[in-house]
Amino acid sequence: MGMMQEFREFAVKGNVIDLAVGVIIGGAFGKIVDSVVKDLIMPVVGMVFGKLDFSNLFVVLGDIPAGVPRTLTALQEAGVPVFAYGNFITVAVNFTILAFIIFIMIKQINRLKRQAPAAPPEPAATPEEVLLLREIRDQLRR
Template identity: 75%
Template sequence: MSMLQEFKEFAIKGNVVDLAVGVIIGGAFGKIVDSVVGDLIMPLVGAVVGKLDFSNLFLVLGSVPPGTGTTLDALKKAGVPVFAYGSFITVAVNFAILAFIIFLMIKQINRLKKEAPAPVAEPAPVVTPEDVLLLREIRDSLKK
């Protein structure tokens, strides 16, 4: 079998197609979560903590050339090394929210997948020697 044929069989397998669809949907879902976090949740968290914008929290690790702005973007454009811990906080919050949303989705899917338990089959009756004797007595009494 040629390598091209093997690749074709691999690429058309359902698992590969499912994975591709999952990656595409995951990317779109990630943008939705980024918007929810950046536009809805982080402003609320910032308001509670003192109107902080976590994405602009940083420490300058090098010398700043004269005339360079003091914003994170300006420092990065100037090539100044910065420790952007605010960006990390934002990404960590994004991850926590995304993980929680996926947890809720999986929990709901599992709940919907649960089927009614199969009815339990009744155990076969156990016939003891005493039962056999009793049945014989009944049979014999009916014959009389």
């Protein structure tokens, strides 16, 4: 019973729930970024570099059976080993864009946070000579 109680306390702590929500939102956000890269950015990049479709860049590592078209999908379905470096380029661009978006978001959040007003600086310590002069002055006034 003790372990179940500990697990329940752990599972309902705010940090665990926040993490779960973050993972779910992150997964959905990742799909949005994938779509932005795949449907918006990569076609433009491909057009600039000679109408390349990066997702279909690959090197065949095995023998191609007769009658199998030389497309990535057909080769993978036929079980032919392929080095799909175009897919890697797409994923790397996805990561770079996602990292940049998160950087911008964190930068804006930090900028919008209210900063606590700075505490007034403590006055500098009065030198001993000044303290002695004040003491003499006060004694002379009496």
